[in-house]
Amino acid sequence: MRITVDRDVCIGAGQCVLTEPAVFDQDDDGVVLARLDRPTGETADRVREAVGLCPSGALRLDEG
Ligand code: SF4
Numbered sequence: 001m002r003i004t005v006d007r008d009v010c011i012g013a014g015q016c017v018l019t020e021p022a023v024f025d026q027d028d029d030g031v032v033l034a035r036l037d038r039p040t041g042e043t044a045d046r047v048r049e050a051v052g053l054c055p056s057g058a059l060r061l062d063e064g
Contacts, residue, residue, distance in 0.1 A: 001044050002062040003051075005032050010058040019053060020046035032058060 003023070012030030016023075022043060025033040039047045051059040 001039060001047070002064070003034060003037050003039065003047055004060045004062070005034050006058045006060070007031050007033075009056050011056045013055050015053040015055065016050040016059060019050035023047055024050065 010032040012026060012032075014026060014030070016032060017026055020039075020043065023035055023039055023046075025035060027033055048061065051061055
């Protein structure tokens, strides 16, 4: 799995950070940052959940 974030689309809602803070963070303006791009195991499960919760569609997964 590989995750990519579109910082131009993120509206800073923070759902991703609340769901998996080991992967997602926000900069001083609230815009998403990804700490790692290839999560595994339970972390990957929470990343999938976060992608589903993101209201702006800023998070994308490539399951390959
Ligand atoms: S949940 Fe989506 S809109 Fe909210 S901070 Fe994360 S990427 Fe941005």
